[in-house]
Amino acid sequence: EQAIISGVAHDRSEAKITVVGVPDKVGEAARIFESLADSGTNIDMIVQNVSVSSSGRTDISFTLPREDGHVAMTALSRLKDEVGYEQLLYDDRIGKVSLVGAGMRTHPGVTARFFAGLAAAGVNIEMISTSEIRISVIIDEDRIDAAVTATHQAFDLDTHEVEAVVYG
Amino acid sequence: EQAIISGVAHDRSEAKITVVGVPDKVGEAARIFESLADSGTNIDMIVQNVSVSSSGRTDISFTLPREDGHVAMTALSRLKDEVGYEQLLYDDRIGKVSLVGAGMRTHPGVTARFFAGLAAAGVNIEMISTSEIRISVIIDEDRIDAAVTATHQAFDLDTHEVEAVVYG
Numbered sequence: 484e485q486a487i488i489s490g491v492a493h494d495r496s497e498a499k500i501t502v503v504g505v506p507d508k509v510g511e512a513a514r515i516f517e518s519l520a521d522s523g524t525n526i527d528m529i530v531q532n533v534s535v536s537s538s539g540r541t542d543i544s545f546t547l548p549r550e551d552g553h554v555a556m557t558a559l560s561r562l563k564d565e566v567g568y569e570q571l572l573y574d575d576r577i578g579k580v581s582l583v584g585a586g587m588r589t590h591p592g593v594t595a596r597f598f599a600g601l602a603a604a605g606v607n608i609e610m611i612s613t614s615e616i617r618i619s620v621i622i623d624e625d626r627i628d629a630a631v632t633a634t635h636q637a638f639d640l641d642t643h644e645v646e647a648v649v650y651g
Numbered sequence: 652e653q654a655i656i657s658g659v660a661h662d663r664s665e666a667k668i669t670v671v672g673v674p675d676k677v678g679e680a681a682r683i684f685e686s687l688a689d690s691g692t693n694i695d696m697i698v699q700n701v702s703v704s705s706s707g708r709t710d711i712s713f714t715l716p717r718e719d720g721h722v723a724m725t726a727l728s729r730l731k732d733e734v735g736y737e738q739l740l741y742d743d744r745i746g747k748v749s750l751v752g753a754g755m756r757t758h759p760g761v762t763a764r765f766f767a768g769l770a771a772a773g774v775n776i777e778m779i780s781t782s783e784i785r786i787s788v789i790i791d792e793d794r795i796d797a798a799v800t801a802t803h804q805a806f807d808l809d810t811h812e813v814e815a816v817v818y819g
C-alpha cells in the first residue's frame with residue numbers, strides 16, 4: 484500500500500484545555516464530555532494517554548475554538564468535586580499542524596520524517612494525535628510558520644502541489 | 652453541518668507500547684519514531700499528551716500489530732540512554748473501538764454519547780484519540796464486545812445499517 488501525502492494543514496484558531504489528574508475510573512470521561520456538550524462548545528481533538536503513575540489518574544486534553552474557551556472552562560470548573568480532577572489548564576497560545584494523506588499507518592517513516600523536520604526547525608511537540616490519514620501535532624502558536632515550512636521541505640511539497648506519492 | 656455516524660469499528664489485533672517519562676525537549680519524538688521506522692514496525696495510533704508535571708517529561712504511547720511488539724520493544728530499549736526515558740510499558744491485552752463518521756467536531760454530544768454508552772457498560776477508557784471522522788478509544792481486550800454492543804445501542808445502530816444521521 485502506498486503512503487500518499489496530500490498536504491500540510493495548520494490551524495491558528497484553537498486553544499487547548501487539559502483536565503489534569505482525572506481519576507482513571509469508568510464514567511469520568513463521559514461526565515466531562517457531557518458537560519462540555521451541554522455547554523455548547525465544539526471540541527476538535529481529544530487526547531488521553533494511559534494512566535501510568537501509581538496515582539491512578541491521567542490527564543485528558545482537548546482543543547477547541549478560542550472563542551469557546553471561557554464557556555468550556557466555566558463548565559469544567561463546576562465538575563471539580565464530582566469528577567475529582569486535580570486542576571484545569573488553559574492555553575490559547577497553541578497551533579495545530581497536521582500532515583494529511585493516506586496509508587500512513589504502514590509507513591512509519593512518514594511520521595519519523597515529519598517529526599524530524601519539526602525537530603530540525605527547533606519546534607517542540609506538545610501533543611500528538613494520529614490516524615491513518617492525518618498526523619497532528621500541537622505546538623506553540625509562534626512556531627506554526629516554521630513548522631509548516633519545515634514540513635513542506637521534509638516532504639518536498641511545494642506549497643502549490645496537490646499530491647505527492649511518498650512511498651510505495 | 653450534520654454529524655453522520657457510519658459505524659463502529661473494532662480491532663483486536665493490536666498491542667500498545669508506552670514510552671514513559673520522555674524528556675519534553677525538541678527532537679525526542681523524532682528519535683523514537685526514527686528508531687521504530689528503522690525497525691520496520693507499523694505504527695497505528697500515536698498519543699502524546701502535554702507535559703504537566705514539573706518533571707518536564709511526558710509519555711508517548713502508540714499501538715501496533717501484536718506481531719511487531721517484540722521488534723519495537725527491542726528497538727526502543729536501545730534508545731534508553733540516548734532519549735533518557737524512564738521506562739517502557741508493553742500491553743498486548745488491548746482492544747481498539749472507534750466510532751466512525753463525519754462532522755463530529757461540531758457535535759460534541761456525539762463524543763459524550765459514545766463515552767456514556769461505554770460507561771454504562773462498565774468499560775474503562777484507557778486512551779483516547781480523535782479526529783473529525785473517527786473517535787477511537789483503547790480499552791481492555793476483554794471488553795471489546797461489550798463496548799461495540801454498547802456503542803451500537805447508544806446510536807441506535809443496527810449492526811446491519813450502513814449509515815445513521817445523528818444530528819443536523
Ligand SMILES: C[C@@H](O)[C@H](N)C(=O)O
Pocket residue numbers: 505506507508509510511512513531541774775776777
Ligand atoms: C480517565 C477516564 O477516561 C476514565 N478511564 C473513563 O473511562 O472515563
Ligand SMILES: C[C@@H](O)[C@H](N)C(=O)O
Pocket residue numbers: 606607608609673674675676677678679680681699709
Ligand atoms: C515529548 C516529545 O514529543 C518532545 N516534546 C519532542 O518534541 O520531541
